[in-house]
Amino acid sequence: WYQRRVRGLECIVTALKVHKGDEMVVGNALTALQILCSFNKSVQEQCLKLHVMDYAINAMLVFSGSDIVMEAATGVLGNMCSHSNKNRTKAGKNGSIKMVVDTLKNMRRNEDVVARSLIMLTNVCFNNDLNRIIAKKLGAVEAIVIGMKEHPDSVKVQRQACRAVSNICIKNVDLKQEVLTHKLIDHVVVALTTHINEPRVVEPVLSALYSLCVYHGLRQEIDDTAIENVITRIRERYPDDSPVHEKALLTEVELKSDENCFGFIGNWRRMSHAIWGRRCCCGR
Numbered sequence: 001w002y003q004r005r006v007r008g009l010e011c012i013v014t015a016l017k018v019h020k021g022d023e024m025v026v027g028n029a030l031t032a033l034q035i036l037c038s039f040n041k042s043v044q045e046q047c048l049k050l051h052v053m054d055y056a057i058n059a060m061l062v063f064s065g066s067d068i069v070m071e072a073a074t075g076v077l078g079n080m081c082s083h084s085n086k087n088r089t090k091a092g093k094n095g096s097i098k099m100v101v102d103t104l105k106n107m108r109r110n111e112d113v114v115a116r117s118l119i120m121l122t123n124v125c126f127n128n129d130l131n132r133i134i135a136k137k138l139g140a141v142e143a144i145v146i147g148m149k150e151h152p153d154s155v156k157v158q159r160q161a162c163r164a165v166s167n168i169c170i171k172n173v174d175l176k177q178e179v180l181t182h183k184l185i186d187h188v189v190v191a192l193t194t195h196i197n198e199p200r201v202v203e204p205v206l207s208a209l210y211s212l213c214v215y216h217g218l219r220q221e222i223d224d225t226a227i228e229n230v231i232t233r234i235r236e237r238y239p240d241d242s243p244v245h246e247k248a249l250l251t252e253v254e255l256k257s258d259e260n261c262f263g264f265i266g267n268w269r270r271m272s273h274a275i276w277g278r279r280c281c282c283g284r
Helices: 002-018 023-036 041-049 052-062 067-080 085-093 096-106 111-124 129-137 140-150 155-168 176-181 184-194 199-216 219-223 227-237 243-255 267-276
Strands: none
Touching (some): 023 052, 023 067, 041 052, 052 085, 052 096, 085 111, 085 129, 096 111, 096 140, 111 155, 129 155, 140 155, 140 184, 155 184, 176 199, 184 199, 184 227, 199 219, 199 227, 219 227, 219 243, 227 243
């Protein structure tokens, strides 16, 4: 079975090479590779050996205005990075991140291309601080905001945008200035209020807000959006044992954290102070 699979991949890659100037052949070949790479790490790494990532990047350069090629190419890059650390490392070195960030900016009106590009950013930055730094320097936050602004009603775009935010805004990469400059928090909150009945959006939005609180100290800025009203609605709307309710509770707890004392008193804390009186961080 393994040998048949490898031969099948080699046939598709051969078609990609031989017919590299034919938009439809290239688009269809990349679409096939995108599907084959969906959830199988060994297939993803076999594609790396066959230089599929390089062919995808080349196709994006040659057919930069083609919807079918750009959607399939970003899909291939994203799927190749979904399970393989080796592929993520390669993508950080060969220009894949730049191609995807540029695609988000240049093909912003194509919902499917935007969604695929956001999936790529999500996957390539998973558990990889170097790729997060590269994404930051290449303007990934701005590109994510562009996608969110262009497709506010799209469930898949808003979901993937917030997943990308969660994976980029973690631990060792300081994105606070980029987040504030491009008003990312406002767009994340809009996604939450617009899609409050869609758990596929609500859950990654709450994860993004949690990451921005924990890793970037943006509690005040998030609190200033009156987010507590929205989170209260979410907790009332979703069952107590649901993942959405659990994440809403975690986000609420983080926003109420005593770390808010450093520089501001959030809306929740204002209410508690009005009722119970103010206490300092040490509890006195």
